[in-house]
Amino acid sequence: MPFDRPLPLEPPPAYARLRATSPVARVLAPDGQEAWLITSYQAAATVLSDRRFGIAPPGADTTGNDTLFQDGEAHIRLRRAVSHAFGPRALDKLVPRVEGLAEECVRAMAEAGPPADLMADLAVPLSITVISELLGVPPQRRPLFRELSDAVSRADFLFGEQDQIAAAAQAWQDFGAHAATLVAAKRSEPGEDLLSRLVTEPLTDDELTAMITTIVTGGYLSASNAVGVTAMRVITEGRLPGLTPAVVDEALRMQSGRTGEPFPRYAHQDLELDGVAIKSGDLVLVRLEAAHRDPAHFTDPDRFLPGRRSAPPLVFGHGPHYCLGAVLARAEIGAALSALSRHLPGARLAEPLESVEWTTNSVDIGPLAVRVTW
DSSP states (O other): OOOOOSSTTSOOHHHHHHHHHOSEEEEEOTTSOEEEEEOSHHHHHHHHHOTTEESSOTTOOOTTOOSSOSOHHHHHHHHHHHHGGGSHHHHTTHHHHHHHHHHHHHHHHHHHOSOEEHIIIIIHHHHHHHHHHHHTOOGGGHHHHHHHHHHHHTSOTTTSOHHHHHHHHHHHHHHHHHHHHHHHHHHHSOOSSHHHHHTTSSOOHHHHHHHHHHHHHIIIIIHHHHHHHHHHHHHHTTOOTTOOHHHHHHHHHHHBTTBOOOOOEEESSOEEETTEEEOTTOEEEEOHHHHTTOTTTSSSTTSOOTTOOOSOOOTTOOGGGOOTTHHHHHHHHHHHHHHHHHHOTTOEESSOGGGOOBOOOSSOOOBSOOEEEO
């Protein structure tokens, strides 16, 4: 891995071949270590929800890990501290603001005239503003938060070269130091934002700092990538005019995994998955791009069919690590596409799909730019 991808918005053809013959297949990860690759829907759902699989290797020392990327009681405690802030009821007041921001971005694009970049002019400003306002990050701090998030995203923490990982680790450390100053400010002068509520929870300053960096990078990078990629799909399918929620859902099904693959898992005991024996400690890689094209669960899976009746897509994960920001991310994607459909229904890509440059990352990949005209 990675396998060849002839078409930018389509999964590697190898996924379909493996799913048909070996849905739980032995592969070499990009760094050369052996892993199990999961390409069927049922096996993917099992790995993501079965507690016999974890984000950390069995017996790993997680001391000092203050993020949500861990297992068991530590993960449950941290997740519980922030989960109420990301539920549908808590975000009801934020949705009109998300829609208003998307409207402002697209109107500005329309007034400026073509061409435009959907990443720089819509996806990035929308996502960084939404997550910053949710957390209570002051406007003057947001450019640095974005700069540090971008620096973190430039390297592949999982399978990248050591020098890239070291650079990204330094950016993550700098990000954490900056977040720590925000925690201190909220303790002395709390407001009505999420961070002001979090400082009242039984969390240490290190846990709060890690929570901020995780929420900002996830809420900004993942959301902006998802907006850009789903917009590319909807535009290429000619579905901007008359956009419906079903169109958005189908774009998410087809593009999840291109942006936002689940973190690797490790088997925590010897077990059998789809008839294959997996040993404790084995690395397991779930690919949603493959799972969402599984013909056993999605009829005619390679066609864009809004409103299809199928298994529930695993767009935002499944099980204990289901994406906390799923409701917010869906709101951003829907608001961005709806604003485009109203103000720029004739938008089309200004360059071939094959010309689009992409970030390099094993978990969350996005386009550097999506240039459109109309």
